[in-house]
Amino acid sequence: MLDRKPDKPVVLIVDDTPTNIHVLAEALRAHYRVQVAGSGLLAFDVIARQGPPDLILLDVMMPGMDGYELCRRLKQDPGTQGVPVIFITAKSDTQDEERGLNLGAADYVTKPFHLPIVLARIRNHIQFKRQSDLLESLAWLDGLTNIPNRRRFDEDLETEWKRAQRTAKSLALVMFDIDYFKPYNDQHGHGAGDACLRQVANALRNGVSRPSDLLARYGGEEFVALLPDTDPKGARIIAERLRGQVESLRIPHGYSDASPWVTISVGVACSAPQPDTTATSLLETADRQLYAAKSAGRNRICCSA
Ligand SMILES: [Mg+2]
Known part of the structure; x- marks a missing residue:
């Protein structure tokens, strides 16, 4: 870097x-x-x-x-x-x-x-x-939002996972997805969609503030945060704060069943790595929690613990 x-x-x-x-x-x-x-x-x-x-x-x-x-x-x-x-x-x-x-x-x-x-x-x-x-x-930045990209996240996840294994400390992974982004894009146009992604990325970046934390664009309208040395309670607080920050941007969204504004659903996974587990399992858990948050009505967080 x-x-x-x-x-x-x-x-x-x-x-x-x-x-x-x-x-x-x-x-x-x-x-x-x-x-x-x-x-x-x-x-x-x-x-x-x-x-x-x-x-x-x-x-x-x-x-x-x-x-x-x-x-x-x-x-x-x-x-x-x-x-x-x-x-x-x-x-x-x-x-x-x-x-x-x-x-x-x-x-x-x-x-x-x-x-x-x-x-x-x-x-x-x-x-x-x-x-x-x-x-x-x-090469490590997302061109649209100017935050770290998927490639950087994948690298850091492996590194942080190994570090957490060595130190036996808890690693938190948070996945965010903009609610009803496809209808937003379809109705407001791709230019507005890009602007929305940039604003959301900015809000998330401002909320992930420790030097060791990483916020990245995972792809499309999905973002991820990697929070080393963070327990479930801490991760939940950060996730809730980030959800609130995106909502308080007050970006009008006329095609969302969740809110008049652009909102995000959030899945949180937390784990002190065991020798026989992999970083992928943490990612899968966060993804399942994200799916649960969406199923439960969106604009909310779901945590694995
Ligand atoms: Mg000499």
Whole structure:
């Protein structure tokens, strides 16, 4: 996902020779926030404390862990594998360059280097990285409502389910469905239908507020909320609040048997995962509760516990 980065991109220089660090740092300071590390181990230290930088300039020959080894480790760690690495080195053999690029480095610059070219390469690689981060983040968002999509939900459900299994804490899953949405779409038109979906998504998003909570569009007029560390009582309170928030939008709905306004039906499932159960069972339970809420007259919540 996209991390919130300060406006100036961050470049980490890793080199065991202070003069090299000094020359590069001076040249970069106008456009970048510069971090420095005198060895591979110190580089991990900086990353652990400050988070991954936008780009790493990496010397090859260093005592202890050399640049190749550091690069290999960075590319194995999911937290840093996307960070572009540019080797800057006096090792000018083509085999050395080949080795560096095969380790996943974005670029390889040999000394003595021409500073404006190094700066241009840094700029280009950071731009590529930002573009690919943006595309990556868009791939997890629903285009209409701008909230996380089904793909993101499926991933998070698996992750949270495993976490709940480890911690033996309760995981709540809430499913929402807009009541009589098909007649709404048919009668008010698809433009109004889209606007309605956006408004409902916004209301739900505002009501799901803890950082660990996830609200996603499940498909069509269905939404889901994943609430880690939430017991049935807590889940019921949140579900009821969200139902109320959608109703209080007062979106006129002339074709609903449940209300003059757009409303939602809500199914709530809650479970402390057992070793032999799966995330799918939680989803199925929530879906059954949603069906029960609809059968009971809509604009209401049904809970499994
Ligand atoms: Mg060196």
